Amino acid sequence: MSSQKLQGPPQAPPQAPPRFSDTPSTVLSKARDLIERSRKAKDELVAHVPLEGATFANVLLPLANDENSLAVDFEILKFYQSVSTDPELRDASGEAEKLFNEFVLETETREDLFNLVKWVFQKSNVEELDLESRRLLERKYKDYYRNGLGLPESQRSRFNEIKKRLNQLRIDYKRNINSEHGGIWLTLQELDGVPADFISSLQSRKTDGNHLGKVWLSFKSSDVSMALKYAKTEETRKNIFIANENKCSQNACILKEAVVLRDEAARLLGYSNHASLRIEEKMAKNSKTVEIFLDDLWSKFTSSGHRELAEQKQVKKADSESRGEPFNGFHLWDHSFYSRLIRQKELSIDQEKIAEYFPLQTTVQGMLGIFERLFGLVFREMVVDKGSDIVWHEDVLVFNVWDDDDLGNGFVGYLYMDLFSRDGKYPNPSNWNLQPGFIRQGNTRYYPSTALLCQFPKPSPAKPSLLRHHDVVMIFHELGHGIHDLVAKTTYSTFHGTKSTEDFAEAPSQMLENWCWLPSQLKSLSRHYSTLSAESCSLGKEEPQSKPSEQIPDEMITGLIQSRNWKRALYHLHRIFLSVFDMKIHAPRTHQEIMDLDISSKYNSLRKAIRLTDGPETLGQGDGWGHGEANIPHWMGTYDAGFYSYLWSEVYALDIFYTAFRSDPLNAKEGRRYRHLVLEKGDSQDGMKTLTDFLGREPSKESFFKELGLT
Incomplete structure (x- = not known):
């Protein structure tokens, strides 16, 4: 796979790519060495900086440099658990993450470090700091408080116990998902x-x-x-x-323990619940705002959801009668099947036929071409020798990424693509920051590395892997996170790229999904698989009268565009359900309420109430029939009390798209302006400032409601 546009003179990147040559023993030895080196640096800082002499330069800057250094090495050590075929290496990687998280907790609960940071914070008005440095100082000061340093000793001990236990629970939960086969x-x-x-x-x-x-x-x-x-x-x-809902059932107990401990920890800190703690620093600011937002959407979609469900029931009833079978109601396992039938009939959409026009390789290549044109980037695929340690698996593609001629041909970073299915690999499509970008000591830039993970079947000799349209949208979304990682230009790694607050971090990728719904872009991305090679041309030779066009036909595109928001109420209600469930388990009114809650039953009953569709409980199995909540990594990742972010940030994504790109989706001037004013900023400033700087006004929900037909 190679880029469509190669500009500028060939040159070697100024920074070598990371290496992936670790064994279970080296992962753990490296982890321990890195931790010990960092601990020693912090001990020396405390020993040599008197409280009265503490400044940003001699306290915060060394801490930031140490954090940058740790991130470069530790992210990869933690990454193996999500991609390695070796179960021992995956386990060692999980153990390394546990060690690292315990060390982070140790660091963030050191009173000697906190006292130095507090001293700098309290006299920061006499120091002239740039905006990102001031944000770093405020963030570190607040982080120490959120890690219990404002608590009396008796409570602090319990708080630290909780944090350590939560660290282990996160690792166990993730390991169970990664190991599920x-x-x-x-x-x-x-x-x-x-x-x-x-x-x-x-x-x-x-x-x-x-x-x-x-x-x-x-x-x-x-x-x-x-x-x-x-x-x-x-x-x-x-x-x-039902079987799929009950995979990883051991995670149900892990999640229950985690939400109880999170609530206890938040209340120790003086918050009303865990959601209040987590949302305070996000754009929404408080859980009440989130609840109002979700309730508003829920009420807007419910009536159309009932209409969609009634239609699907009628289609199923007719289908059952045509088979001579009794109609026994409509259930969760029926939605995908009958929604597809209705969609195919009313919109003349055949997803399998559409997939023939989106071979994985050429589609991704086309996506890179769009990013090149919009953002002034150049992707050069690297030749990787078999067995090379610049990749973690032989299927992985790696690109070095550059600015184009107009932007000076500077190096940007490394992009990895690990696209095919294998056991032991993280199961969901995702983007992973392997190494962040930042300004290192000496005022030179450390360049980022980012990876796209997917689980597509490998191609056969005669037929490539084909993407259904929702796969195309998903890859564009995840590559959007990768572009955000690559082009971010923050001083400190803690603010790099997608490390924005969750209710803003999704907006850049959601904004880019719109290109997958534009006729011109769908046409340019498409190429029928039978035109790719002599072997795959056999379809046309066998049936010359029906030989497909090289690019997707206009009528297929029309059907796809019509389908975007066609009868999507039940889909959006499902997203609302996941967001409401997330808030229910993280915003209980009392601690006893969460202790008493059967979260599997709550998950199933809430899904029925919001999603409007029956599950096995109508067959006499009760609300505790499944453990679907145990299979969603968000709850135990960074999206606890944050699942609403996908809906919330979509508001901003559509506002950006309608304002800057809808009339001219390949406007390079707007693309570069978006790159400089939004993507490069990462989390170095408040997300609302980033949005208003780009839009030239406060963001609006108007485009969101218009796109979803809620005006």
Whole structure:
């Protein structure tokens, strides 16, 4: 895969790419060495800087430099647990993350460091600091308070116990998700209706002498999604849905313990609950604002949700009667199947036909071309020798990224793409910052590295991996995070790129999703897989009368555009449900309330109330039938009390798009202005200032409501 546009003279990057040559033992030894080096540096700082002599330059700057150094090495040590095929290396990486998090807690609860930072903070009005440095000082001061240093000793001891336990719970939860490789055996009859190509890929994955004549459907999201959309037999869909909901069931207890401990810790600090603590520094500022926002959306979508559900029920009823089967109601496992049928009939959309125009390789290449034109970037794919340690797996692609001629041909950073499915890999499409960018000592820049992870099936000799349109949108979104990481130009690593508050960090990527709904961009990204190679041209030779066009036909594009917000109320209600559930478990009125809460039952009952659709509880299984909340990494990542951010930041994303790009999506002048005023800022200033600087006004919800048909 290579870039569409290569400008400027070939040159070696000024910074070598990171290396991925670690073993389980080196991961842990490196982790311990890094921690000891950092601890020693902090001890020396405290020993040599008297309280009265503390300044930003001799306290905050050394702490920031140490944090920069740790981030360069530790992010990769923690990354192995999400990508390595070696379970021992994954376990060692998880242990390294635990050690690192414990050390961070140790650092953030050191009273001697806090006293120095507090002294600088209290006299900071006499120091002239740039805005980012002042933000760093304020952030560090508040972080110490949020880590219990304002508490009396008796409470501080309990607070530290909680933080250590939460660290372990996060690691266990993530390990369980990464190590999950369950699935379900199904006969070909049970998979009636599922595309033959997909079934063929299942047949090649796993065999078992005890299940002759069956294929193995894994619980990877892409596999489950395909089966629920296409399997004609309701019993098959039900079995898949319930089994998938109950994977990683051990995480249900982990999440329950975590939310109880979070609530206790927040109350020790004087907050009313964990959500109040977490949202205070975000754009929303308080949980009440979030609750009003979600309630408003919930009320706006409910009536149209009921209409969509009634239509799907009618279609299912007619389908059941045509099969001579009784109609036994409409359930969660029915939505994907009947929504697809209705969409295909009313909009003439065949996602499998559309996917033929979006081979993974050429589509991603086209996306890079769009980023080049908009943001003044150049992507050069590196040649990687087999067995090279500049990648962590032989399937990984790596690019060095440059500014184009107009921006001076400067080096930007490294972009990795790990696109194909394998066991032990993080299951969800995602972007990972491997090394942040920052200004190091000597006033030179350290350049970032960022990685895109996906779980697509590998191509066959005759047919590449094909992307359904929602896959195209997803990759564009995650690459948007990668671009944010690459072009950010902050002084300190703690503010780099996507390290913005969650309710702003999603906006840049959500804004870029709009390109996947523009006819001109869909056309430019598309190329029918049969035109890519002699082998894949066999389709056209066998059926010359139906040989497809090279680019996606206009009528397919029209159908896609019409489908964007077509009958999407139930989809948005599902997003609202996840956000409301997140707030319910993180904003209890009393601590006893969260201790008494059965969160699996709450998850299922709340989903039924907001999503409007029955689950197995109507079949006599009760609200505790499944543990879907145990499979969502957000709760135990950085999105605790933050899932609303996806909806919240979409408001800003659409405002940016409508204002600057809707009329001219490849406007390079606006793209570069957006790069400089938004992406490069990272979290170095308040997100609201970033938005108003770019928009020239306060952000508005008008475009959001207009796009979703809520005006």
